[in-house]
Amino acid sequence: MRRENTKEIPLGKIKVGGKNPIWVEAMGRENPAKIRESIREIREAQEEGCEIFRLAVPDEESLFGLSQIKKQVDLPLIADVHFNLELGIKAAQLGIDAVRVNPGTAGNKEKLEELIKVLYDKNLALRIGANTGSLPLHYREKNRVEALFDSVEELISITEKNNFRNIILSAKSTDIEETIAIYDKLSRAFSYPLHVGLTEAGEGEEGIVKSSIALGIILREGIGNNIRVSLTAPDPVSETRVAWSILEALKLRSKGLEIISCPTCARRKGDVVALTRDFKQKVKERKIKIVGKVAIMGCEVNGPGEAREADWGLAFAPRGKALLFSRGERIKMVKQEEAEEELIRLITKEMEEKKP
Ligand code: SF4
Incomplete structure (x- = not known):
């Protein structure tokens, strides 16, 4: 049954x-x-x-x-x-x-x-x-x-x-x-x-x-x-x-944000592993609860394309920069050290807007 x-x-x-x-x-x-x-x-x-x-x-x-x-x-x-x-x-x-x-x-x-x-x-x-x-x-x-x-x-x-x-x-x-x-x-x-x-x-x-x-x-x-x-x-x-x-x-339950990240390769322009781990921790600590998909990608050439279906994303770029994107659209270029907080701001802004 x-x-x-x-x-x-x-x-x-x-x-x-x-x-x-x-x-x-x-x-x-x-x-x-x-x-x-x-x-x-x-x-x-x-x-x-x-x-x-x-x-x-x-x-x-x-x-x-x-x-x-x-x-x-x-x-x-x-x-x-x-x-x-x-x-x-x-x-x-x-x-x-x-x-x-x-x-x-x-x-x-x-x-x-x-x-x-x-x-x-x-x-x-x-x-x-x-x-x-x-x-x-x-x-x-x-x-x-x-x-x-x-x-x-x-x-x-x-x-x-x-x-x-x-x-x-x-x-x-x-x-x-x-x-x-x-x-x-x-x-x-x-x-x-x-x-x-x-x-x-x-x-x-x-x-x-x-x-x-x-x-x-x-x-x-x-x-x-x-x-x-x-x-x-x-x-x-x-x-x-x-x-x-x-x-x-298996998409049988959801606790909120789904975080996807690239496996990284020689094209990466930043530390995807460290940022993904830190981001997961911050989502938990700050109780960020919104249904959606976040992508953390190693390069801006392939990243946004590979994570086209993500609701929000960050892709490392050359010269210490990172690109923020949302649902396939470029949002803005930011400094890498500010990228994580900018990404969180992008998500929480939408979370606030969705509040009844
Ligand atoms: S997003 Fe860029 S760095 Fe990450 S696996 Fe794809 S090509 Fe490599």
Whole structure:
């Protein structure tokens, strides 16, 4: 089922599924028992655009931390539990917006039904999240895609028998092909919203490339209602940034300005790399929010032509100059050291004019 036809599931102040945006989720690195540190990383991720935050709840201490964190942050929280469903039950009793249960570590059916009852009574959500690293023992002999699917289906049948349907599904593999196949299968079989991700994608460029390929293909197929990029990184900020970049590249969401820049070559007349980095930072700091495309180009000969579709642009020119242009038209020549601020002025002027 395509994303817009899936069920809408309540998750704190938002809804997941149906025609709602594709939400960006990130996961905490800190133990929620470290309340201050957890809140700091949640806020940092939120600043980057994180909209759903998942926290591992390994013990009673972290459960107490979670209850305190919940009072101080305003985005939906998911408690992630393994083996000990009692912790999930308590998290739900505290009103944590959703509990994530892995079919491979869900434990006994009675406890699961107890959890479902609390979720039902409080109208909270259950995320059924399978992954290839922790498949239930009785499925391990099977093909991994079949095994992931069957393990998710088994949990769905228990929840549906208990008349509970606030479910979000995920089934992740470390392998791109398997991940694409399992999401295709889930989307055909169920109408629940899907949380999409590639598990243990890796560190740095490797993790970013693998996640972008897997998520890009799945999202492009019209599948997926929220995403998480699982990167080996010290904090949830980079995975949030990458998730947004994927969504923006596919034109599925927009945070505002799209910045394009040339790769530079021997014709460049200025430092495109430094200016682009600095410009991105200033856009963030000054909260420049306008929908449009900005181009930063290395030379005035090819630059404005190559970036013809940009709403605003800057192209370095000889003798320490830079050309400002807008929608294919030359605006003016400025000094290179003033070019960035001139470009920002050009954009913010239009932003002011568009204000109601
Ligand atoms: S805009 Fe100019 S400097 Fe940049 S890649 Fe094109 S030709 Fe090279």
